[in-house]
Amino acid sequence: MRCYFVFFLLASVVPILAQHASNDVCPNRCNTDRTLSDRECDHPVTRSLCAVEECEDNGYSCSMPGNSFMISNNQLSLLEFVIEYTWSPEQRDLDTSTRFLDGNVGFSCSSANDYLDFGGDNTSKGGTEVAVIDVEKARQDGKWEDSTAIISNAGWFASDNQGGAQMKVYLRRKSDGGLAEEASVSDRINPGTQRTCSPHNVATVKIIRGSLHTRVTLEKA
Numbered sequence: 001m002r003c004y005f006v007f008f009l010l011a012s013v014v015p016i017l018a019q020h021a022s023n024d025v026c027p028n029r030c031n032t033d034r035t036l037s038d039r040e041c042d043h044p045v046t047r048s049l050c051a052v053e054e055c056e057d058n059g060y061s062c063s064m065p066g067n068s069f070m071i072s073n074n075q076l077s078l079l080e081f082v083i084e085y086t087w088s089p090e091q092r093d094l095d096t097s098t099r100f101l102d103g104n105v106g107f108s109c110s111s112a113n114d115y116l117d118f119g120g121d122n123t124s125k126g127g128t129e130v131a132v133i134d135v136e137k138a139r140q141d142g143k144w145e146d147s148t149a150i151i152s153n154a155g156w157f158a159s160d161n162q163g164g165a166q167m168k169v170y171l172r173r174k175s176d177g178g179l180a181e182e183a184s185v186s187d188r189i190n191p192g193t194q195r196t197c198s199p200h201n202v203a204t205v206k207i208i209r210g211s212l213h214t215r216v217t218l219e220k221a
């Protein structure tokens with residue numbers, strides 16, 4: 001009887017703790033017993049969010065996938081996704097194309113939709129282009145359920161390839177633009193060249209919704 005009580009106590013406390021330290025959802029401990037790790041990774045809180053990885057000596061761990069962050073589902077309706085592309089003063093006129101559901105925003109791209117907005121074309125040396133996406137509103141409207149993705153394309157306008165640029169994905173509050181803590185990933189990207197809406201894929205932002213948390217992963221093309 002006492003054993004059951006302790007079990008229920010733990011079972012109810014663990015998800016509450018996990019909700020507060022949302023970047024520690026994946027336990028990331030090396031277990032020498034493979035079965036234990038698999039089970040840990042298949043817990044309702046971690047299911048589909050963590051990656052099972054081999055440990056150095058023996059066994060497996062349930063780990064956070066690379067270039068990812070987690071956010072509590074209950075915070076998401078207050079936040080919007082920002083996709084930001086930047087290039088250096090030695091480079092000029094990167095054209096980006098950001099795609100979400102049926103929308104595609106950027107220079108010469110088809111159009112925005114109810115959830116996807118574009119800050120505008122920037123033809124400067126050393127510029128920034130930004131797309132803003134209300135991913136949670138789209139889910140609440142039934143446009144996606146367990147997972148969705150944002151596709152990022154980019155290329156230099158009508159020029160030789162000017163080299164790499166930078167891309168960042170972060171969450172900010174819709175109310176005052178304040179940044180959500182520990183909710184940011186970035187990477188170098190390798191743009192192509194073009195004269196119209198860029199067809200050159202540089203990255204995919206994968207969004208996976210678990211029972212309590214959502215994982216955001218930036219995967220370079």
Ligand SMILES: *[C@@H]1O[C@H](CO)[C@@H](O)[C@H](O)[C@H]1NC(C)=O
Pocket residue numbers: 120121122123124126127128
């Ligand atoms: C282009 O980006 C730079 C750097 O962020 C910014 O200072 C400038 O105002 C932008 N220009 C336009 C037209 O948005």
